Amino acid sequence: MSSSVRIHLSENELPAGVRKNSIVFATSDGYAIAVKDKSEAEKLLVIQKAGRKLEQLGIESVEFAGDDWTKDAQWAFSIGFIDTLNKGDVSFTGDAADELTAMHESFAWVRELVNLPPSEIFPEALCERVVSELSKVGGKAVSHRLVVGPELLAEKRMGIHTVGRASQHPPAMLELDYNPTGNDKAEVDFALIGKGITFDTGGYSIKSSEGMVSMKCDMGGAATVAGALMLAIRQGLNKRVKLILCCAENMIDGSAYKNGDIITYKDGQTVEVVNTDAEGRLVLADGLIRAGELGAKRIIDAATLTGAAQVAVGKEYNALFSVDDSYAEEALATAKKEQENLWRLPLAPWHQFQCPSPFADTANSRPQKGGGTGGASNAAGFLLRFAPNQGAGWLHFDLAAAYHGQSNSLFAAGATATGVRTIASLLNA
Incomplete structure (x- = not known):
């Protein structure tokens, strides 16, 4: 069983009890990033900021859940999630996984x-x-x-x-x-x-x-x-x-x-x-x-x-x-x-x-x-x-x-x- 935290992208309204304008919230199996009604550029910015927030929570390893994770979305999250000492494990997915891994290792x-x-x-x-x-x-x-x-x-x-x-x-x-x-x-x-x-x-x-x-x-x-x-x-x-x-x-x-x-x-x-x-x-x-x-x-x-x-x-x-x-x-x-x-x-x-x-x-x-x-x-x-x-x-x-x-x-x-x-x-x- 994976020890990674699952990260979703959510196009839905924020759940009850979640503060208005929150960009990330807990779900039953991990966390979701709120990207409803965002342009592509805004969406990537929100995803990168969410990566920073989740890294600051002490999360060490994540995996992307769902089919909405494009190459650019995965990359934006990884840039925010990695800390100063290159801690933080990201499991890339999809056709661009190898390319993203090469980018990630070069940047690190x-x-x-x-x-x-x-x-x-x-x-x-x-x-x-x-x-x-x-x-x-x-x-x-x-x-x-x-x-x-x-x-x-x-x-x-x-x-x-x-x-x-x-x-x-x-x-x-x-x-x-x-x-x-x-x-x-x-x-x-x-x-x-x-x-x-x-x-x-x-x-x-x-x-x-x-x-x-x-x-x-x-x-x-x-x-x-x-x-x-x-x-x-x-x-x-x-x-x-x-x-x-x-x-x-x-x-x-x-x-x-x-x-x-x-x-x-x-x-x-x-x-x-x-x-x-x-x-x-x-x-x-x-x-x-x-x-x-x-x-x-x-x-x-x-x-x-x-x-x-x-x-x-x-x-x-x-x-x-x-x-x-x-x-x-x-x-x-x-x-x-x-x-x-x-x-x-x-x-x-x-x-x-x-x-x-x-x-x-x-x-x-x-x-x-x-x-x-x-x-x-x-x-x-x-x-x-x-x-x-x-x-x-x-x-x-x-x-x-x-x-x-x-x-x-x-x-x-x-x-x-x-x-x-x-x-x-x-x-x-």
């Missing part, structure tokens, strides 16, 4: 990576975990190279080395190759680039204590693109993808980089550092340069890059930037299909010049709190300087929805893995 892995304490996830440790997990799903199609510490200088990955050189844990760039073609000369269909700042003090532009509490999540971009590649492989990906993780700890000691320093990148561009807490764009620049060297047809980067994006779209949406309108529209349509919130914010070629410097080609920010007005677009404009082909075929995800410091009605505290489904679907398009 991403959440685990992001939620681990920074003592366990430093640059090389993050890279090693990613290689290990993707090798399990990709088998012989996966190979990799890891560039660490002084090796970064030899390869002129100046942004990653500069940001990470003050840490006892050396900075690293992971280049993982998923090549199911078996042809070493096959074209690279996609480059996925992730910001892997495993802890961010802000450097000499130091954060407040409360601002540092959640900074283990600053490698959320690396975890998101790695998780998206994992999911895409499990969904049958047959394209060559290069995963580039730009990893560092932004720490402080006598060797740390300082405001006023100039970084000269491999492509010759110079950058004045006016804010050491605007470090994510400095490491991603190396990844974008590498994507250009590889001749990748399409490039997607993801990063917990700016607080300005959260100010604009909140923590319920990720922000999208691109100067390639058709590709941006494809991404927005894909996110809608995958039930993930994504909103496009402005990016034009002139955003490249929004952070001027009298001493270098550009500064890495403006010398104002949060980078001043338009901070998220200006950060994207900085990245556009390094994107191959003047940004054609390039998408930048600013992951405003990647992490919640506290639980809410939809998500447990910690990582959400929002964005994984969208990016995986783009890879398989």
